[in-house]
Amino acid sequence: MADAVGIAGLIIGGVGSAAGVGALVYAHIANANAKKSGKAADDSKQLAEQANDLARESNTIATDARQLAEEANEFSRRGEARETERHDVHWEGDWDRPGRYVLSKLGDDEAHAVTATVVYDGERATQRADIITDNGHQLIFEFSTAVRDFRDEVRDHRRRREADTTGLGLGSTWGMNVHRVDHRVEWTTPKGNPRLHEDGGLTMFDHFYPDN
Template identity: 35%
Template sequence: MEPWLNTALTWIGAVGGFLGGAAGLAGAWVAVTSAREAKLEARASREQAEQSTALMAEAVETADSTKLIAGDARDLAIQSNDLADKSNVIATEAKSIAEEATEIARRREQRATEVHDVDWVYEMTDPGKLEFRNDGRHTAFEVHLVVYVNGEKATADLSEVSGGEVVDLDFPQLGDAIVHLIQDEVAKRVQKHHQQAHAAAYLQSPIIPYGMEGMFRVDWRVQWLSEQGTPREQSNSDLDYLGDLDPYEDTIETLVDRQLG
């Protein structure tokens, strides 16, 4: 082989070795660079995954908070409705109370200026029977009458008693006492007749039993309401001469004549 050819081949081999080495270095550099880039990309991917996980957790927490807020809002809405209902009830009650107060004030004014003419009087119409009369012009309502005559009690309850209307009360013990007074008077007159007393003396003798013999204690009370509903009351307590026998004079004379006849 020619020397120059051997030299050329040697030089070509050296260049080839250099180029091969250079290519190897370049490949190694590319490999290192690629590995670094892959590591960086893996780190970036991991960070993105962690960020995604954090975002998902935050999203879940936000959703839970939103749910809680929604629940609280619903509860507040329910409470608001309840308060509104209670407010309506209170307002209705307040209105009713105000109307009632106005009506009470109106009635009070009417009662204060009401003209009510009712006056109670009584008399004995028959032995043991007292007649109470509304001697006024107006009607008495829800009338309650209580009367005692020498402790003997009689009562009456009536829904109303018009002006001029009467209420009759019976007193059996009083009736017996009046009958006893009549009988005593008849006996006195018969006795005087039999004695043939002087006419003047006879005239001077009391025909009617005056004094305490014919006196009776009468206690009475009447309670009633006026037309406007105002409570009224009238009462009296006194001694009354219920033993007046003038109303029974004809009866006494008839009994005397029968006994003398």
């Protein structure tokens, strides 16, 4: 009888131990699953954050692309406006007295970023202006060499006339003293189109002689 009770106790103890082991295994499995679930949740959160970052980057790219498209359209519109721009500006130059060359801007439109250069027999003079608006606006260029040339010509002209005894004007120097003058003007239109004007040729001071 005692043996039977002992055997029964052993059986019950074994069953209890097995149950305990089973519970331990189950707890371990549950803990492992919980860790996997937590890792999966962390991974999902990280993926969600990455997706949000990508979405923000996509929005930024889309905004930049839209801005570039708008700038390209604006550039195209400005280019078309420049190509079709009407511009009424031209230039004329002449001496208003020996040594003083006047370059006049003619036309009703504005001339921007003006650089004007006049060359008299190798002597160069340049003037610049940010903007010229008025029709008839004058740029004045002074040439000391032209003043000296004129005085020499007048003196020589008088001397030759005084020495001429024929009375036929054979000692005159009219048309003998020829010089070279050139002018060049660079400017831009109000819409930024570059413009260039060049002119030049031979010039004389005969018509300024005192006895003309």
